[in-house]
Amino acid sequence: MRAGDCNLAQAEVIVAALDELPGDLDPEIKSKAEEALVGYATQLDPARLRRLGRRILDLIAPEIAEAEEAKRLAAEEAHAHKKTRLAMRRVGDGTTRITAVIPDAAADRLATNLEAFASPRRDDGTRTETGDYLPYDRRLGRAFCQMLETLDPTRxxxxxxxxxxxxxxxxxxxxxxxxxxxxxxxxxxxxxxxxxxxxxxxxxxxxxxxxxxxxxxxxxxxxFFTAAQRRALLLRSATCEAEGCDIPGTWAEAHHWLAWAQSGTTDLDNAALLCSHHHHRAHDPAYLHERLPNGDIRFTRRR
Known part of the structure; x- marks a missing residue:
């Protein structure tokens, strides 16, 4: 630091990286790690130096790095298991705030599942009134609700x-x-x-x-519509039946055109294939919906 080859932020990164090395590591290897990190400090900013610090054993002692990495991951997974928790609190305005701490692997799986629902696709409810896509967190929130409704209860x-x-x-x-x-x-x-x-x-x-x-x-x-009826609906329409919607039918839901509350039957003549967004709209009293001659369903806001 006196020579100007390393600043305080880089020094703190090096100390943190050395502290994270296994406690029973050979002192000679630890000294090599310190020398290597100090040398790289002349080339890397603190953020890049921190990333390198996490993998320093791969550079100076690859013969033991894999075993040490396995032990570190096992310790992290045990720590994540102990810290895993989820809390739900009613806000009082019709919403519930969910706070969770889960392992990284579970979070990656959840993100993958949610993004399958939340990826922006034309005008399927992921755009605002100005034509911009909804913020990522709002799309994920809607995707989470949709994912809960598609879970198979038999499993x-x-x-x-x-x-x-x-x-x-x-x-x-x-x-x-x-x-x-x-x-x-x-x-x-x-x-x-x-x-x-x-x-x-x-x-x-x-x-x-x-x-x-x-x-x-x-x-x-x-x-509920059976699997065979769902397949028949997919043959009838490969996408959501709402006018102009191209959400794949495999992502859509079977809707009773005449609700069962009004004696609607669960058969193909009374079925419509709608994506989650348009299925919500079909049950929204603020909208009217009608079948067009070509079979599409048009939604119109009530005046």
Whole structure:
């Protein structure tokens, strides 16, 4: 540092890199590591020097580097396992804040899954009113919600005596209202429109109640479109059926054109293949939707 070949930030990086070396490392190897890092300080800025410091054993002692790296990774994974946690807190405005600490490998897997849903694709709800793409964090938030709805419940653990299931209770009169309200068992209230949307493809049990909370109808899996029907829908339309939407049909959801609450049947004549964005719009009372002569579905905001 006196000679001007190394500044304080670089010196701190070198000290940190040496401190991270295994405690039982041969002192001679540690001295070589220090000499090498000091030499590279004349060429590299602190950020690049820090990256080099993490791999310094590969340069000066490759014969032991792999074993030491394996031990370091094992220690990191054990540490990550102990620190893994997830907390949910209701904000009070209809949203819940989720905070999590998970291992890097799990985070990479989650990011890969979310980005499959969140990658920007034309006008599928990932653009703002000005035509710009939604910020990355907002796209990931929407993707997380969509991923939860596409989980296969048959591969989830038994919970409460049954395969993991969300039960939504709603009075029949409320279900038929545009502004009706339902209740997720053990959770938050939802609109009737959201309950009707979930009833199309989400793996829920819709429990329709009469005036005295008498169970009028407890939906079964037959209410959902079968795998064979899904394949038939894909043959009919390879993409989302909304006008101008080119989201692949394999990413889309089967929608009851006439809702089951209005005695709609689960058959191909009453089915529409819609991406998650347009499926939400189909159940949004702020929008009208109609079939065009070519089979596309046009959405129009109510005036």
């Amino acid at each position: 989830l653990p038994i919970h409460g005596g049954d395969a993991t299931t969300v039960i939504v209770t709603i009075d029949l009169d409320q279900l038929r209202k545009d502004a009706g309200i339902g209740q997720i068992l053990g959770g938050a209230p939802i609109t009737a429109a959201e309950a009707r949307r979930l009833a199309c493809t989400a793996n829920i049990v819709p429990a329709v109640l009469g005036g005295a909370s008498e169970v009028l109808d407890l939906g079964r899996k037959e209410r």
